[in-house]
Amino acid sequence: MSVIQVNQLTKTYNETMVPVTALDHVNLSFARGEFTAIVGPSGCGKTTLLNMLGGLDKPSAGHVMIEGQDIAVMEGGALVDFRLHNIGFIFQSYNLIPVLTVKENVEFIMDLQNKPRAESDARVSYLLDAMGIADKINLRPKYLSGGQQQRVAVARALASKPKFILADEPTANLDSKSTETLLELMANLNEKEQVTFIFSTHDQRVIDKAHRIIVLEDGRVISDTAQTKSA
Amino acid sequence: MKQFIKLAWRNLWRNRRRTLLTLASVFMAVVLSIAIRSLQLGVYANMIGNSVRFSTGYLQIHAKGYWEDQTINNAFLANAGLDSLLVQDPDIALSVPRLESFALASSGQHTKGIAVSGIDPAKEDAMNGLAGKLIQGQYFESGSDQGVLMGDMLARYLQLEMGDTLVLLGQGYHGATAAGQFRVRGIFHFPIEQINGSIVYLALPDAQALFGAPDMLSSMSLMPRGSAFAENTRRQLESSLGDTWEVLPWQTMNKSLVQEIQGDNAGGIIMLGILYVVVAFGVFSTVLMMAMERKKEFAVMVAIGMKRWKLALIVLLETFFIGVLGVVLGGVLIYPLLYQLHEHPIKLTGTVAETYHQMGMEPIMPASLDPQIIITQGLTVLLIAFLSATYPIWYIQRFSVPETIKS
Ligand SMILES: Nc1ncnc2c1ncn2[C@@H]1O[C@H](COP(=O)(O)OP(=O)(O)O)[C@@H](O)[C@H]1O
Ligand SMILES: [Mg+2]
Numbered sequence: 001m002s003v004i005q006v007n008q009l010t011k012t013y014n015e016t017m018v019p020v021t022a023l024d025h026v027n028l029s030f031a032r033g034e035f036t037a038i039v040g041p042s043g044c045g046k047t048t049l050l051n052m053l054g055g056l057d058k059p060s061a062g063h064v065m066i067e068g069q070d071i072a073v074m075e076g077g078a079l080v081d082f083r084l085h086n087i088g089f090i091f092q093s094y095n096l097i098p099v100l101t102v103k104e105n106v107e108f109i110m111d112l113q114n115k116p117r118a119e120s121d122a123r124v125s126y127l128l129d130a131m132g133i134a135d136k137i138n139l140r141p142k143y144l145s146g147g148q149q150q151r152v153a154v155a156r157a158l159a160s161k162p163k164f165i166l167a168d169e170p171t172a173n174l175d176s177k178s179t180e181t182l183l184e185l186m187a188n189l190n191e192k193e194q195v196t197f198i199f200s201t202h203d204q205r206v207i208d209k210a211h212r213i214i215v216l217e218d219g220r221v222i223s224d225t226a227q228t229k230s231a
Numbered sequence: 232m233k234q235f236i237k238l239a240w241r242n243l244w245r246n247r248r249r250t251l252l253t254l255a256s257v258f259m260a261v262v263l264s265i266a267i268r269s270l271q272l273g274v275y276a277n278m279i280g281n282s283v284r285f286s287t288g289y290l291q292i293h294a295k296g297y298w299e300d301q302t303i304n305n306a307f308l309a310n311a312g313l314d315s316l317l318v319q320d321p322d323i324a325l326s327v328p329r330l331e332s333f334a335l336a337s338s339g340q341h342t343k344g345i346a347v348s349g350i351d352p353a354k355e356d357a358m359n360g361l362a363g364k365l366i367q368g369q370y371f372e373s374g375s376d377q378g379v380l381m382g383d384m385l386a387r388y389l390q391l392e393m394g395d396t397l398v399l400l401g402q403g404y405h406g407a408t409a410a411g412q413f414r415v416r417g418i419f420h421f422p423i424e425q426i427n428g429s430i431v432y433l434a435l436p437d438a439q440a441l442f443g444a445p446d447m448l449s450s451m452s453l454m455p456r457g458s459a460f461a462e463n464t465r466r467q468l469e470s471s472l473g474d475t476w477e478v479l480p481w482q483t484m485n486k487s488l489v490q491e492i493q494g495d496n497a498g499g500i501i502m503l504g505i506l507y508v509v510v511a512f513g514v515f516s517t518v519l520m521m522a523m524e525r526k527k528e529f530a531v532m533v534a535i536g537m538k539r540w541k542l543a544l545i546v547l548l549e550t551f552f553i554g555v556l557g558v559v560l561g562g563v564l565i566y567p568l569l570y571q572l573h574e575h576p577i578k579l580t581g582t583v584a585e586t587y588h589q590m591g592m593e594p595i596m597p598a599s600l601d602p603q604i605i606i607t608q609g610l611t612v613l614l615i616a617f618l619s620a621t622y623p624i625w626y627i628q629r630f631s632v633p634e635t636i637k638s
Binding site: 047051054056057076077080081083084085088089091095097098099100104108109111112113156157 | 234237238241242245527528531532533534535536537538539540541632633636637
């Protein structure tokens with residue numbers, strides 16, 4: 001059964017002199033536990049697509065159904081709450097909260113959800129362990145390397161067991177070593193927790209790790225292929 | 232909530248220096264505004280106290296209509312009922328009877344129109360320390376045939392000295408002629424120059440005899456136990472006395488003092504206003520910068536599931552911390568200083584002191600300890616802090632998440 005169902009999704013930016021159609025009647029569906037890369041040259045619409053999937057922006061036309069709910073018609077607080085309980089986000093530039101420690105950053109969403117302390121404590125140590133940064137637990141983000149910060153961000157996104165995780169070019173700011181580690185850790189948790197990962201990238205090494213590759217060009221899906229796990 | 236408080240508090244110290252500077256400006260504003268206000272209101276209270284002590288008291292009781300038509304014919308008969316009512320009132324510290332009218336004062340060569348005040352020596356002295364103002368002679372004792380007390384200025388004008396005779400000539404109760412001779416028993420000097428040249432004091436029985444109004448009074452001046460009478464006290468008194476009486480506050484009887492204070496007060500409030508504007512800019516710019524340099528962080532928080540109003544609450548808490556810290560520190564530190572200035576008022580010297588003397592006031596600047604001042608100034612500064620948060624809060628409600636994350 002699919003977690004996300006995208007129908008005739010179209011996004012036209014009208015603020016510009018010449019309207020730009022960033023997504024053009026896109027149809028896609030994502031199943032539970034997928035590990036999918038959205039690829040394509042800069043400007044093809046990757047960020048726009050992820051923003052629509054995450055309910056961060058409104059489509060011009062079409063639907064984004066998440067387990068049967070159309071988030072394209074949700075508004076304001078309800079939409080924020082929906083994201084809080086269903087979607088995890090990883091950003092290109094980590095975007096951890098600088099005044100919070102690693103532990104507090106990972107807890108952040110669980111705190112917003114009013115999860116019991118014992119539960120979130122256990123989850124935090126499990127995730128930081130899995131991400132190999134348990135020793136950094138009480139540090140503030142600025143004392144961590146970029147790769148380490150992004151691992152905290154992955155832990156934060158996973159913390160409340162969302163239905164799926166969206167990552168817009170998560171490795172764009174990382175060196176190849178950190179990229180590889182991060183991808184391995186992400187793939188690992190994807191398997192363990194059966195959480196859907198959708199990430200955009202134009203890094204070939206990242207593409208190689210994906211189980212499914214969706215290629216966008218000028219806002220249209222030009223190919224959508226499965227890829228057997230490389231050894 | 233704990234999460235928000237933690238975030239707000241830590242955000243506050245991200246730029247330690249800026250926050251400390253802002254706190255310092257709030258602190259200074261609180262200290263200055265409280266100090267300015269306290270001294271200003273202290274001086275007014277002093278002015279009022281000085282003024283009413285030598286004139287009407289804070290409240291004055293008359294037969295109805297006396298204040299509009301101040302003639303001896305509107306005097307009333309002293310009575311035990313009134314006395315006991317006033318003694319029983321817990322707000323009244325002192326009630327001082329007088330019989331006041333006008334007369335021509337003559338020494339033979341010179342004549343001058345003056346006010347004649349028949350007084351109860353002990354009570355009058357308790358009210359304004361009249362006995363202590365004598366520079367020559369003796370204060371009244373009880374009883375009649377006491378002679379007259381006059382100001383040094385009047386004595387000079389009439390060319391009278393101690394032991395000389397002053398003739399008073401005027402109209403008595405209900406048209407009777409009032410005429411009498413009085414030995415100069417004492418000469419006083421008040422800080423209030425008008426009094427020195429325009430009033431003579433007689434013992435109450437002597438004045439009553441002069442004006443042919445035995446046992447009659449024109450007024451009863453009241454002094455409060457606290458620093459002033461509440462309007463409610465006045466109204467209660469008036470209603471329990473009944474409608475043949477009037478109980479007037481000093482503000483009604485001394486309109487020029489009210490106006491003088493109002494004028495000066497307006498100036499003070501403008502000064503405070505300027506101070507507030509300066510502080511408001513400081514707090515506003517800090518709060519604004521604190522918010523604007525975190526735009527992206529805001530967007531990320533909203534993206535991952537924090538409602539905008541919660542974000543706004545955090546910003547409001549940050550402002551609240553700045554405001555409260557500044558106000559509390561300012562209030563706590565200024566209080567001992569004010570207390571000191573209350574107990575040992577600043578003594579004015581030079582021309583300022585001279586002016587005070589001419590206006591009949593002691594040349595001091597006592598500080599008022601009225602807690603209302605600290606509360607009002609503190610709340611005003613807090614309000615300014617909160618107002619400073621309105622722009623960031625408005626921004627938080629409106630910004631676009633995808634646009635801001637991209638930036
Ligand atoms: N806010 C916007 N206003 C106008 N045009 C935009 C906006 N955001 C993106 N675009 C345009 O939409 C197209 C797709 O952009 P984007 O989704 O960011 O691509 P990608 O992430 O693949 O680089 C581009 O042509 C871009 O210029
Ligand atoms: Mg992009």
